Amino acid sequence: xxxxxxxxxxxxxxxxxxxxxxxxxxxxxxxxxxxxxxxxxxxxxxxxxxxxxxxxxxxxxxxxxxxxxxxxxxxxxxxxxxxxxxxxxxxxxxxxxxxxxxxxxxxxxxxxxxxxxxxxxxxxxxxxxxxxxxxxxxxxxxxxxxxxxxxxxxxxxxxxxxxxxxxxxxxxxxxxxxxxxxxxxxxxxxxxxxxxxxxxxxxxxxxxxxxxxxxxxxxxxxxxxxxxxxxxxxxxxxxxxxxxxxxxxxxxxxxxxxxxxxxxxxxxxxxxxxxxxxxxxxxxxxxxxxxxxxxxxxxxxxxxxxxxxxxxxxxxxxxxxxxxxxxxxxxxxxxxxxxxxxxxxxxxxxxxxxxxxxxxxxxxxxxxxxxxxxxxxxxxxxxxxxxxxxxxxxxxxxxxxxxxxxxxxxxxxxxxxxxxxxxxxxxxxxxxxxxxxxxxxxxxxxxxxxxxxxxxxx
Numbered sequence: 001x002x003x004x005x006x007x008x009x010x011x012x013x014x015x016x017x018x019x020x021x022x023x024x025x026x027x028x029x030x031x032x033x034x035x036x037x038x039x040x041x042x043x044x045x046x047x048x049x050x051x052x053x054x055x056x057x058x059x060x061x062x063x064x065x066x067x068x069x070x071x072x073x074x075x076x077x078x079x080x081x082x083x084x085x086x087x088x089x090x091x092x093x094x095x096x097x098x099x100x101x102x103x104x105x106x107x108x109x110x111x112x113x114x115x116x117x118x119x120x121x122x123x124x125x126x127x128x129x130x131x132x133x134x135x136x137x138x139x140x141x142x143x144x145x146x147x148x149x150x151x152x153x154x155x156x157x158x159x160x161x162x163x164x165x166x167x168x169x170x171x172x173x174x175x176x177x178x179x180x181x182x183x184x185x186x187x188x189x190x191x192x193x194x195x196x197x198x199x200x201x202x203x204x205x206x207x208x209x210x211x212x213x214x215x216x217x218x219x220x221x222x223x224x225x226x227x228x229x230x231x232x233x234x235x236x237x238x239x240x241x242x243x244x245x246x247x248x249x250x251x252x253x254x255x256x257x258x259x260x261x262x263x264x265x266x267x268x269x270x271x272x273x274x275x276x277x278x279x280x281x282x283x284x285x286x287x288x289x290x291x292x293x294x295x296x297x298x299x300x301x302x303x304x305x306x307x308x309x310x311x312x313x314x315x316x317x318x319x320x321x322x323x324x325x326x327x328x329x330x331x332x333x334x335x336x337x338x339x340x341x342x343x344x345x346x347x348x349x350x351x352x353x354x355x356x357x358x359x360x361x362x363x364x365x366x367x368x369x370x371x372x373x374x375x376x377x378x379x380x381x382x383x384x385x386x387x388x389x390x391x392x393x394x395x396x397x398x399x400x401x402x403x404x405x406x407x408x409x410x411x412x413x414x415x416x417x418x419x420x421x422x423x424x425x426x427x428x429x430x431x432x433x434x435x436x437x438x439x440x441x442x443x444x445x446x447x448x449x450x451x452x453x454x455x456x457x458x
Contacts, residue, residue, distance in 0.1 A: 003352055003355070003356050003367075003409075003411070004366075004367045004368060005352075005355065005356075005359075005367060005368075005408075005409035005411070006367065006368045006369070006370060006372065006387040006388045006389065006409065007387070007388045007406045007407060007408060007409065008372070008374070008385045008386065008387055008388070008406070008407060008408075008409055008410065009385070009386060009388075009391065009394075009402050009403075009404050009405070009406050009407070010383060010384075010385055010402070010403040010404035011248050011383070011384050011385065011386050011394055011400055011401070011402060011403060012382065012383055012400070012401050012402075012403045013245075013248050013381055013382055013383070013384060013399060013400055014399045014400070014401070015213065015214035015215055015245060015381075015382065015399075017213030017214055017215060017217070017219060017243060018213060018219050018220070019213060019215075019217045019218065019219055020217075020218040020219065020220065020221055023057055023060050023061060023064065023218060023221070024060070024064045024067075026221045027061060027064035027065055027068065027208070027221055028064065028067075028068055030208065030221055030222055030223035031065065031068040031069075031208070031223055032068075033223050034205070034206045034223050034225060036068075036069070036072055036205065036206070037072055039140070039205065040069070040072045040073070040074050040139075040140060040205070041073070041139075042072070042073030042074070043073060043074075043075060044073075044074045044075065044139040044140060045074070045075045045076075045077065045137075045138040045139045045140070046069050046074045046075070046076040046077070046138060046139065046140045046141070046142055046205060047076075047077060047078075047079045047112075047132070047134060047135040047138040047140070047141045047142070048062060048065055048066060048069070048076050048077065048078050048079070048109070048141075048142045048144060049078075049079060049081035049135075049141070049142070049143050049144050049145065049164050049168060049169065050062060050078050050079070050080055050081060050097055050100075050102050050107075050111075050144070051080075051081055051082050051145055051146075051164060051168055052080075052082035052085040052086070052093075052096045052097075052100070052262055052263070053100075053146060053262070053263060053265075053266075054100060054261075054263030054264060054302060054379065055100075055145075055146045055210060055212070056212055056216055056217055056218050057218050058100060058101070058102060058210075059100070059101040059102050059103075059106040059107060061144065061208070061210065061218075061221065062078060062102060062107045062109075062144060063106065063107045063108055063109075065142060065144060065208055066078075066107055066108060066109045067108070069142065070109075074140075076109050076142070077109050077110040077111065077112050077134075077138075078097075078102070078104075078107055078109055078110070078111045078112070079111075079112055079113065079132050079134050079135050079169070080093040080094065080096070080097055080111070080113050081132065081135075081145075081164055081168030081169045082096065082168055083167045083168060083170065083171060083172065083174070083175035083335065084171075084172040084175050084176070084331050084332055084335035084336075085262060085306065085332060086304070086328070087306075087325070087327060087328040087331055088115065088172040088331045088335070089115065090113045090114060090115055092304070092328070093113055093115075094111065094113050095304055096262070096302075096304060097111065099263070099301070099302040099304060100263060100302065112134040113134075114132065114133050114134055114171075115171050115172055115173075116132075116133040116171075117130035117131055117132060117133060117170065117171050117173050117174055118130070118131050118132075118133050118136045119131075120136060120197070120198070120201045120202060121197040121198075121200070121201050122197070123193040123194060123196075123197060124193065125185070125193065127177060127178075127181050127190075127193065127194065128177060129170075129174075129194055129197045129198060129201075130169075130170040130171060130173050130174030130177060131169050131170065131174070131198065131202055132169045132170075132171055135169055135202070136202065138203075139203065140203050140204075140205040141169075141202055141203060141204050141205060142204075142205050142206060142207075142208065143161050143164050143165060143204060143206070143207040143208070144164075144207070144208045144210070145159075145160055145161055145163070145164040145168070145207075145208075145209070145210065146159070146160065146209075146210040146211070146212060147159065147160035147161065147209045147210065147211055147233060147236045147237055147240050148160070148211070148212070148237075148240045148244070149237065149240060149241055149244065149272045149277075150163070150187075150266070151265055151266045151267045151270060151271040151272065151277060152266075152267070152271065152277065152338065153182070153187035154187070154277075155186070155187050155188035155191070156188065156233075156234035156237070157188065157191050157230070157233050157234055157237065158187075158237055159266070160209060160233050160236065160237065161207040161209055161224065161229055161233055162191050162195045162229060162230075162233060163191075165194075165195055165198045165199075165202075165204070166178055166190070166191065166194050166195060166198070169198075169202075172331075172335060175335050175336070176335050178190055178194060179335060179336050179337045180337065182337070183337060192230075195229070195230070199226055199229070204226045205226070206223055206224065206225055206226060207223070207224040207225075207226070207229060208221060208222070208223055208224075209221070209222045209223075209224055209232075209233070209236050211236060211239055211240050211243065212240075212243065213243050214243055214244065214245035214246075214381065214382075215245075215380075215382055216245075216379045216380055219243060220236075220239070222236065244270075244272055244273065245273060245378070245379070245381040246273065246288065246289070246381065247273065247274070247289050247291075247373055247375070247381065247384075248373060248381070248384050248386060248390075248394070248397075248400050249371060249373055249386060249390050249393055250288060250289055250290060251290050251371065252289070252290065252291045252292065252371050252372070252373045253292050253293065253359070253362045253365060253370040253371045253372060254291075254292070254293045254294075254295060254355070254358050254359060254362065254370060254371075254372045254373075255274060255291040255293070255294045255295070255372075255373050255374075255375070256295045256297065256355065256372065256373070256374040256375070256417070257269055257274075257294065257295070257296050257297065257313070257374075257375055257376075257377060257378070258297050258298060258374070258375065258376045258377060258419045258420055259296075259297065259298045259299060259300045259376065259377050260296050260298075260299060260300070260303075260307075260309050260310065260377065260378075261299050261300030261302055261303030261306070261377075262302075262303045262306045262308060262332075263300055263302035263303055264300060264303075264377045264378060264379050265309070265378055265379075266308075267308055267309035267312060267338070267341055268296075268299075268303070268307070268308050268309025268310065268312070268341075269294075269296075269309050269312065269313075269377070269378045270378035270379070271312070273289065273378040273381070274289055274291055274294060274312075274378060275287035275288060275289030275290050275291055276291075276294075276312050280311065280312045280340050280341070281312070281314065292362055293314050293315065293358045293361060293362060294312065294313040294314055294315070295313060295314070295315040295316060295345075295351075295354055295355060295358055296310060296313040296315075296316045296320055296345070297316070297317065297320060297351060297417065298319070298320050298323060299320065299323040299324065300377070304325065304328065305323065305324060305325025305328050305329070306325060306328045306329055306332055307323070307324035307325070307328075307329040307342065308329055308332045308333055308336075308338075308341050308342065309341050310324065310329075310341070310342065310343070310344065310345065311333075311340045311341045311342055311343035311344070311345070312340075312341060313345045314345050314346060314358065314361070315345050315346050315347075315348070315354045315355075315357060315358045316344070316345045316346075316347055316348075316354060317347065317348055317349065317350060317351060317354050318347055318348070318349050320347075321344055321347055324344075329342045330342060349415075350414065350415030350416060351411060351415060351416050351417040352411045352415035352416070352417070353415060355372075355411075355417070368388070369389050370387060370389060371386075371387060371389045371390050372385075372386065372387035372389075372390075373385070373386050373387075373390065374386075374417070374420050375420060376419060376420040376421070376422055380422045382422055383403065383420060383421065383422050384420060385410075385420055388406065391406075
């Protein structure tokens with residue numbers, strides 16, 4: 001079957017960002033600011049949280065956090081803090097951690113996993129507050145998590161330390177309760193009500209907030225005392241929004257994503273990046289990216305069959321659908337009250353047929369004139385592919401450059417598209433003009449803009 005696809009070119013997208021160069025030293029320095037020697041007695045047990053996201057350097061960060069606690073004479077251990085992920089089972093959650101490189105050997109501490117929770121309190125509205133049993137039995141709890149925009153909810157606090165205390169340590173039961181509560185109360189109201197009770201009753205020692213840059217690298221590690229969680233996390237979220245990667249082109253007829261998964265984002269693909277935060281299938285005025293159609297080619301191995309987010313795409317392949325574990329996906333999407341995220345898109349036998357089908361639904365635009373962008377995933381956007389209709393936009397951009405000559409659409413004789421591969425070392429690329437934005441601390445934000453509460457944050 002002959003397909004009329006446009007020519008493509010590889011594009012390099014420049015993100016100038018800060019990066020933590022020495023993780024062990026940074027963790028030690030930040031942990032020291034909490035003055036834990038005044039709170040942690042020798043022999044005290046400390047539960048340290050480990051989530052399901054693919055956080056850069058997470059095993060090393062956890063290992064150094066544990067080392068700092070052990071230097072005080074404490075007995076730290078790791079607890080999986082990931083709500084219903086991993087199919088809502090102990091072995092499933094341990095499997096998720098192994099896939100992220102988090103093992104007892106890598107963090108040099110025991111991992112204690114359970115799906116049992118203790119109801120430690122109730123909110124003023126009668127919502128039970130669930131907390132991981134092992135964490136509750138520990139003398140202290142250390143919250144470690146990445147701070148970033150949530151893929152669905154919006155507010156001064158989204159995904160970070162608070163969410164780890166609620167959804168992560170709430171396990172499957174807590175996650176079900178809190179997501180149900182969000183149907184009656186706002187996300188911010190739920191965060192405030194439940195987090196307040198957790199901080200009062202669960203001996204939270206402190207938090208280690210992690211921020212990443214647009215290259216999926218560790219950009220900031222900051223220790224936060226429990227009494228400052230509510231003040232500092234909104235400030236960190238603003239930074240995380242500024243450092244969020246973006247698609248090379250804002251207006252896209254077809255976005256092709258090589259892989260989605262829970263290690264990439266809570267809904268497989270970051271809705272903030274692809275422009276589906278407020279509506280699963282339509283960009284709104286609060287989104288920056290506007291993708292008319294999305295095609296997903298595969299799941300990541302690290303997602304272990306959890307296909308949450310596949311329902312945000314309009315097209316996929318039989319090969320991708322075969323990778324989905326329906327039980328894990330169903331449990332996750334039902335728990336989060338987002339059943340639409342598990343819905344299977346229109347499915348074709350091959351990539352080429354799926355792409356051809358998608359291009360038939362973009363209106364009065366010939367396939368050769370379609371604006372197509374292909375990315376590896378929403379965490380890695382340094383290297384992308386764009387179609388010929390996008391070439392003038394690349395040429396006009398000061399943060400994009402071509403990394404190849406034009407070539408025919410890269411599908412093989414069997415109809416399979418080749419992956420976008422990320423460069424390991426971009427040192428050979430030419431210097432880029434340094435631009436700063438007032439109040440940015442000298443960091444070039446390029447095109448990135450993120451809106452919260454319908455207001456742009458620069």
